[in-house]
Amino acid sequence: MTWPKRYGGGEQSGMARFVVIEELLAAGAPVAAHWIAERQTGPSLLRFGSDEQRAKFLPPIVRGECFFAIGMSEPDSGSDLASVRTVARATEGGWIISGSKIWTSHATRAHFMIALCRSSERQSDRHSGLSQFIIDLSSPDVHVRPINLMSGHAHFAEVNLDSVYVGEEMLLGDEGSGWQQVNAELAYERSGPERFLSTYPLLCALGDVLEENCDSFADARFGSLVANLWTLHSMSESVAEQLSAGFAPQFEAAMVKDLGTQFENDVVDVASALSPRQLLEGSSDVFTRLLAQSVLAAPAFTLRGGTTEILRGIIAKGLNQ
Numbered sequence: 603m604t605w606p607k608r609y610g611g612g613e614q615s616g617m618a619r620f621v622v623i624e625e626l627l628a629a630g631a632p633v634a635a636h637w638i639a640e641r642q643t644g645p646s647l648l649r650f651g652s653d654e655q656r657a658k659f660l661p662p663i664v665r666g667e668c669f670f671a672i673g674m675s676e677p678d679s680g681s682d683l684a685s686v687r688t689v690a691r692a693t694e695g696g697w698i699i700s701g702s703k704i705w706t707s708h709a710t711r712a713h714f715m716i717a718l719c720r721s722s723e724r725q726s727d728r729h730s731g732l733s734q735f736i737i738d739l740s741s742p743d744v745h746v747r748p749i750n751l752m753s754g755h756a757h758f759a760e761v762n763l764d765s766v767y768v769g770e771e772m773l774l775g776d777e778g779s780g781w782q783q784v785n786a787e788l789a790y791e792r793s794g795p796e797r798f799l800s801t802y803p804l805l806c807a808l809g810d811v812l813e814e815n816c817d818s819f820a821d822a823r824f825g826s827l828v829a830n831l832w833t834l835h836s837m838s839e840s841v842a843e844q845l846s847a848g849f850a851p852q853f854e855a856a857m858v859k860d861l862g863t864q865f866e867n868d869v870v871d872v873a874s875a876l877s878p879r880q881l882l883e884g885s886s887d888v889f890t891r892l893l894a895q896s897v898l899a900a901p902a903f904t905l906r907g908g909t910t911e912i913l914r915g916i917i918a919k920g921l922n923q
Contacts, residue, residue, distance in 0.1 A: 610664035616846030627799040635711045639663045642790040643670040650775035650783050673703040673717030684728045690719040696769040702762050709746050709759035718780050732780030736772040753898035786850040792907050793841035793855035797862035798834040801869040804896045807889040808873045820876050830865050853920030860913040863903045870896045
């Protein structure tokens with residue numbers, strides 16, 4: 603919606619996009635596979651990409667024909683992005699990339715992945731020497747292994763890069779600027795309404811249940827959830843305004859993600875306490891089905907977009923400045 607018209611975008615405001623995305627999520631619309639390309643890959647390409655990269659990738663993303671995955675987290679590293687061990691070695695005409703990425707959302711469906719790699723020897727400043735590369739996931743040297751959740755769904759995946767050749771035209775932005783680029787990208791990833799609306803359908807279903815049988819205690823618990831939801835909406839909206847103005851509010855975005863994760867889990871806990879049910883994911887009862895789905899999905903809430911511990915470290919540093 604916000605991208606330039608020459609790439610197929612609508613040149614709408616960031617707030618217009620915010621409203622539409624919030625409504626899609628509240629309705630439970632199936633947006634996940636295309637989500638990353640629209641949310642953060644496009645803005646990264648517009649800000650750091652070359653003219654050739656924008657022309658190659660943005661129009662098919664707009665048409666819904668090209669999906670992207672995020673190659674940041676690694677095995678045994680989690681959200682500590684600066685501990686990257688995936689290596690990019692310069693070679694004639696490009697780079698040879700070796701390493702692994704994990705918790706890579708929808709990598710089994712995506713066509714490309716933007717990977718954070720160490721492109722030069724590690725110095726005393728571990729944030730230096732990092733670069734981002736666009737990797738074709740259909741390459742024979744890329745191996746994608748789905749990670750099944752308790753629900754049986756494979757939202758996450760592990761991506762192994764076995765000496766993958768990447769042409770020099772697939773370097774995103776400047777060599778060595780990967781850390782700064784990733785931090786700008788994470789402001790988009792962590793601040794949107796998707797960080798607190800995962801369990802919104804369950805919250806609505808709980809409201810319907812309590813409407814038929816509610817007491818003052820249940821009324822207070824439900825009211826507290828709604829108040830927190832409105833607070834998170836206001837915080838997320840504020841970050842969207844800053845992003846539209848060209849800023850990268852990474853600390854504020856981290857706060858939305860941290861508090862949003864707490865809220866999503868609180869919805870599950872309160873729903874389970876106020877209206878306990880036998881968890882049947884295939885139940886014909888809407889509340890029972892949504893509760894079962896949310897309980898199974900909840901462990902992933904704190905993984906995606908950064909773990910709680912890492913986020914609180916970022917927030918603490920921001921408050922100390």
